[in-house]
Structure formats: C-alpha cells, structure tokens
Amino acid sequence: MTIAGGGPLYAQVRDLVIERIHRGEWKPGEPIPSEIRLARDLSVSQGTVRKAIGELVADNVLVRRQGKGTYVANHDSYRALFHFFHVVADRGERALPESRAHSKGQKRATREEAAALSLQSGETVIRVERVRSLGGSDIIAETISVPARLFPGLQRLPVAGVPNTLYELYEREHGITIHRAEERLKAVRPGSRIAQLLGVDRDEPLLRIERVAYTLDGKPVEWRVSYCNTARHHYANSIT
Amino acid sequence: MTIAGGGPLYAQVRDLVIERIHRGEWKPGEPIPSEIRLARDLSVSQGTVRKAIGELVADNVLVRRQGKGTYVANHDSYRALFHFFHVVADRGERALPESRAHSKGQKRATREEAAALSLQSGETVIRVERVRSLGGSDIIAETISVPARLFPGLQRLPVAGVPNTLYELYEREHGITIHRAEERLKAVRPGSRIAQLLGVDRDEPLLRIERVAYTLDGKPVEWRVSYCNTARHHYANSIT
DNA sequence: TAGTGGTCTAGACCACTCG
DNA sequence: GAGTGGTCTAGACCACTAA
Numbered sequence: 001m002t003i004a005g006g007g008p009l010y011a012q013v014r015d016l017v018i019e020r021i022h023r024g025e026w027k028p029g030e031p032i033p034s035e036i037r038l039a040r041d042l043s044v045s046q047g048t049v050r051k052a053i054g055e056l057v058a059d060n061v062l063v064r065r066q067g068k069g070t071y072v073a074n075h076d077s078y079r080a081l082f083h084f085f086h087v088v089a090d091r092g093e094r095a096l097p098e099s100r101a102h103s104k105g106q107k108r109a110t111r112e113e114a115a116a117l118s119l120q121s122g123e124t125v126i127r128v129e130r131v132r133s134l135g136g137s138d139i140i141a142e143t144i145s146v147p148a149r150l151f152p153g154l155q156r157l158p159v160a161g162v163p164n165t166l167y168e169l170y171e172r173e174h175g176i177t178i179h180r181a182e183e184r185l186k187a188v189r190p191g192s193r194i195a196q197l198l199g200v201d202r203d204e205p206l207l208r209i210e211r212v213a214y215t216l217d218g219k220p221v222e223w224r225v226s227y228c229n230t231a232r233h234h235y236a237n238s239i240t
Numbered sequence: 241m242t243i244a245g246g247g248p249l250y251a252q253v254r255d256l257v258i259e260r261i262h263r264g265e266w267k268p269g270e271p272i273p274s275e276i277r278l279a280r281d282l283s284v285s286q287g288t289v290r291k292a293i294g295e296l297v298a299d300n301v302l303v304r305r306q307g308k309g310t311y312v313a314n315h316d317s318y319r320a321l322f323h324f325f326h327v328v329a330d331r332g333e334r335a336l337p338e339s340r341a342h343s344k345g346q347k348r349a350t351r352e353e354a355a356a357l358s359l360q361s362g363e364t365v366i367r368v369e370r371v372r373s374l375g376g377s378d379i380i381a382e383t384i385s386v387p388a389r390l391f392p393g394l395q396r397l398p399v400a401g402v403p404n405t406l407y408e409l410y411e412r413e414h415g416i417t418i419h420r421a422e423e424r425l426k427a428v429r430p431g432s433r434i435a436q437l438l439g440v441d442r443d444e445p446l447l448r449i450e451r452v453a454y455t456l457d458g459k460p461v462e463w464r465v466s467y468c469n470t471a472r473h474h475y476a477n478s479i480t
Numbered sequence: 481t482a483g484t485g486g487t488c489t490a491g492a493c494c495a496c497t498c499g
Numbered sequence: 500g501a502g503t504g505g506t507c508t509a510g511a512c513c514a515c516t517a518a
Contacts, residue, residue: 008506034484045508050485058298060480066485067515084479185475187427187445187468205427205445230426237477239324239421240300248487274503285489290504306504307496 009044013052016042018061021072022216024175028074032062035070060179061216075177080165084181087140087228088236095134101162103129106148106155113145116212116223124148126155128162131197139233141197142226150176150221166222167213176221181213185235194227207235249284253292256282258301261312262456268314268411272302275310300419301456315417320405324421327380327468328476335374341402343369346388346395353385356452356463364388366395368402371437379473381437382466390416390461406462407453416461421453425475434467447475 017032026032035053039046053070056062060083063071073079081096088094109117109125117125125145132140144166148155151174163169170176186208195202206227213222228235257272266272275293279286293310296302300323303311313319321336328334349357349365357365365385372380384406388395391414403409410416428448435442446467453462468475 010506036484047509048507051506053485064485065516067483067517069484086479179480181479183477183479185425185447185477186470187447188470189445203443205429207425207427207447228427230428235425237423237425239423240419250487276503287490288488291487293504304504305497307498307502309503 010048010051010055013038013042013044013049014055017052017056018216021061026072028072028171028177031069031071075167075171077165077168080167084167084178086235086237087134087233089134089233091232092135096164097132097134097140099130099132099162099164101128101130101159103127104157104159104162109145109147113223117145117147117220119147126151128159130162134233137232138198138229140226140228141194142224145223146170146221150174170221177216178213178222179216181211184210186210188227190227198227198229200229204229204231206230209235250288250291250295253278253282253284253289254295257292257296258456261301264415266312268312268417271309271311315407315411317405317408320407324407324418326475326477327374327473329374329473331472332375336404337372337374337380339370339372339402339404341368341370341399343367344397344399344402349385349387353463357385357387357460359387366391368399370402374473377472378438378469380466380468381434382464385463386410386461390414410461417456418453418462419456421451424450426450428467430467438467438469440469444469444471446470449475 017026020026020032032038033041035046035049039049042049053062053064057064057070060073063073065071075083077096081094085096087097104127106124106126109119109123113119113125114121114123119125124147126148128144130142130144131138132142146154151170153173167178170178187205188208189203190198190200190206192202194206195204198206200206207230209224209226209228211222211224211226212220213224214220257266260266260272272278273281275286275289279289282289293302293304297304297310300313303313305311315323317336321334325336327337344367346364346366349359349363353359353365354361354363359365364387366388368384370382370384371378372382386394391410393413407418410418426448427445429443430438430440430446432442434446435444438446440446447470449464449466449468451462451464451466452460453464454460
C-alpha cells in the first residue's frame with residue numbers, strides 16, 4: 001500500500017475503497033471488511049483506515065454502524081426524499097410524491113441534453129415524462145433524460161413500470177449511484193403543454209428546476225427539467 | 241477537562257471552543273491557541289484537540305492554515321458571495337451584486353416577522369428595503385428584518401450607509417456571526433411595488449426567496465424576503 | 481463471548497511558514 | 500531553527516451487536 005501514487009496514505013486507502021465500490025466489488029447495502037481487516041490487508045494502521053473511512057462517511061458514501069460494521073450507503077426512498085427532493089407543502093409534513101409517467105421513448109439527444117450530459121453528437125437518450133403529485137394534487141411536471149448507452153434494458157421497461165424513485169432503479173438495475181446534483185431554478189410562465197398537465201392557467205408562475213445528476217466519479221448521467229406549481233408548496237434549501 | 245458534562249472528551253473540547261468564540265474571547269479572523277497548547281491547558285492529548293478542531297473546520301467555524309495556526313472563520317465578501325448568495329447570471333461569471341438601500345426604519349414586528357424570528361409580541365425590528373443589481377441591471381428587491389434589541393446602534397445608521405454585505409456588518413459591529421440559513425423558494429407574480437422597483441410588468445414571474453438566518457448557537461436573527469427577476473439569471477443549488 | 485466501531489493516548493516524523 | 504498543522508503508528512479501553 002505504501003507504493004501507490006502520490007498523496008497521503010489515507011487518501012490512497014480512500015480512493016481504493018471508492019474504486020472497489022465503483023467496480024461493484026462492494027455493493028450498496030453490503031458491509032465492507034472491518035477496519036482491522038482492511039488495515040492488515042493493506043499493511044497500514046487502523047487509524048489510517050479509520051481516517052479514510054471517516055471521509056467517505058462524511059461524504060455519504062459509507063455508513064458506520066457501531067458494533068456491526070461499515071456499509072456501502074444505499075439510496076433508499078428515505079434518502080431520495082430528504083436528500084434530493086426539495087419540494088415541500090407550505091403546511092404539513094414532508095412527504096414523498098406519487099408519480100405517474102405518461103410518456104417514454106428513445107430519441108436522439110437534443111443540443112441541450114447533449115450539453116448537459118457531455119454526449120457525443122448523435123447519441124441517443126431515453127426520455128421519460130411524468131407528473132408528480134403531493135397530497136392528491138398534481139404539483140410537478142417533469143422530463144427526465146439519460147444516455148441510453150448507460151442504461152441497457154431501460155428502453156424495454158413499459159411506461160407504467162417506471163418507478164417513483166428513479167435513483168433506486170439506477171442503482172439496483174444499472175449499478176449507477178447518484179452521488180450529487182446541480183440545480184438551477186427560475187420562475188417562468190408555463191407553455192401550453194405544461195399548463196395542461198398541471199391544470200393551471202398560462203399566466204400562473206411556475207418554478208422551473210433544472211437538474212444535472214452526477215455519479216460517484218463525477219460523470220453527468222441524468223438531466224431533468226421540472227415545472228413546479230408553488231401556489232401551496234415551496235422549494236426548501238438549507239445553507240450550512 | 242475530564243470532569244465536565246456528558247459525552248466524549250473531544251465533544252467537550254469542541255463545545256468549549258464554540259463557547260469561547262461565542263463569548264468573543266476568540267474573535268473572527270484571529271488565531272486560537274495551537275493544538276499543543278490547548279491540549280496542555282485542557283489536559284488532553286493533541287489527538288483529542290485535533291478531532292474537536294476537525295469538526296469545527298468541517299462546519300466552517302474554524303480555518304486551519306498549515307505552518308501558521310488555526311483561525312476563527314471570518315465571513316468576508318468571498319464567503320458571502322459563494323456561500324450565501326445563490327443568484328447567478330445564466331451566462332458569465334459568478335459575481336457579487338451591488339446594493340442600493342432605499343428605506344430603513346424601526347417598527348413593531350409583524351406577525352410573520354415575529355414568527356420567523358421567535359420574537360415576543362410587540363418587539364421592535366429594524367427593517368431595510370433595498371434593490372440589488374448584477375451587471376448593471378436591477379435583479380432583486382428585498383426586505384430585511386432584524387430584532388432591534390440584538391443590533392444596538394444599527395438604527396442610527398443612515399440609509400446610504402447600509403453596506404452591501406450585511407453579514408460582515410453583523411459580525412464586525414454587533415458580534416453576530418451568521419452560520420446557517422434556511423430558504424424557501426416560490427414562483428410568484430409581483431405586487432405593484434415590487435414590479436415598479438424592478439421595472440417589470442405585473443405578470444412577469446418572479447422568484448420569491450424567503451430566508452431565515454441563524455447564529456452559531458442556532459438562534460434566528462435575520463428574516464429576509466427577496467423577489468428576483470430570473471429572466472436572465474437563476475438560483476444555483478448544489479446537492480451533495 | 482467475540483467482533484465491530486468509537487474514543488483516547490503518546491510519540492514519531494513530515495510539510496509549511498516566518499523570522 | 501522554532502513553531503505550527505498534517506500524517507502515521509501502536510496500543511489501550513469503552514460501547515454496542517449478535518450469536
């Protein structure tokens with residue numbers, strides 16, 4: 001272990017752990033070897049392994065459970081709900097939305113999609129359109145685009161089979177873990193199609209949320225544009 | 241040091257450091273004692289001090305500078321720009337806005353202000369209204385409310401003297417450090433006053449940003465409602 | 481009781497800053 | 500060269516989990 005590329009030992013250990021997770025050697029929800037075991041295998045001290053793991057825990061890649069072990073984080077509904085979904089009712093509890101996909105297809109990437117996802121010109125994307133509701137009201141209309149080449153088999157999934165929490169699907173079926181995302185928000189007037197889907201007037205202001213989602217190794221893999229009716233809901237953000 | 245209240249030693253050290261900063265014993269921009277010095281004074285090992293300081297660095301309370309020392313973080317324009325100000329031009333560099341305050345007064349808190357700032361009924365607030373511009377265009381109209389009791393002397397500041405980066409003023413003049421904030425975003429139609437201030441039509445959708453800002457010890461000290469013209473700008477958010 | 485993560489110590493050496 | 504933070508080690512003991 002002391003021979004590998006530059007940087008401190010703990011950083012090399014950390015990168016090795018990331019590498020093994022990324023290669024699928026250690027899968028989401030499963031435990032990784034104990035700190036003592038890893039230290040012995042890599043010929044470093046437990047403290048060094050501990051520092052490496054500590055960084056990955058802070059970064060939501062691993063989860064420690066005292067007395068049991070250290071696990072690869074898996075992105076269940078709870079994480080999806082509190083981490084990536086920021087639309088909340090003005091009054092009432094935070095809740096996971098219902099989803100109803102109404103369109104799904106494989107197309108050549110538009111210029112916007114190609115730019116957001118760093119695609120070659122002419123690459124194909126799988127595009128899903130759906131409406132999400134909270135407390136029975138349709139609140140969000142969104143279009144989701146992913147590179148077809150990264151999601152083999154997804155094109156054969158029927159529209160009705162598109163799950164509510166897509167990031168779980170990406171992880172479970174395609175081994176792709178969404179790790180971070182960048183969002184851009186604007187207030188806009190809806191086009192006629194969006195207005196119809198949400199049942200609002202053409203002059204009702206909507207919150208437009210554009211999101212690019214990235215994997216653990218920093219590659220963009222999903223582009224999403226959501227139009228949100230914020231009459232009785234809002235987008236919540238914590239700055240820490 | 242081994243006698244104090246519950247919890248691990250490093251947590252007690254961490255809380256003690258927070259306490260000394262909060263009491264003004266160690267001020268923003270100044271160095272705190274070295275790790276070795278602290279360890280000796282508190283009769284703990286350097287490793288324990290190091291862990292305590294590490295948490296505070298991760299939390300943006302302290303800043304480490306190798307070879308020099310550990311400093312209490314100070315919220316200069318740079319931090320204000322990249323940490324708390326999220327409105328960015330669609331094209332072009334990230335930039336700090338210009339500000340022009342046009343109203344300032346001391347009033348009884350409205351119900352909304354009292355709720356946001358946990359005020360007693362009848363308490364007074366200082367209220368500032370201003371317009372912020374980016375690249376020469378007026379982009380944001382906002383109202384800022386703070387409890388008068390926490391900002392003595394602020395009421396005597398003339399409107400023209402309201403600085404661009406208020407959080408620096410809070411810290412420098414009143415010893416109040418803004419540590420975190422909660423924001424709620426909506427798309428709305430502007431009222432006539434806001435429309436006039438920003439020079440937009442009454443049916444132009446605006447992004448309404450409501451913010452409550454908190455001190456290091458978790459008390460709300462500022463309430464801010466901003467209306468933002470997002471025709472050529474957007475609100476940027478990173479989810480990590 | 482065995483195995484895991486969590487805390488704490490003591491000491492070594494390295495990298496950086498500054499006088 | 501003295502002082503600071505940064506890395507690494509070795510070992511001890513505690514707290515929690517599960518068989």
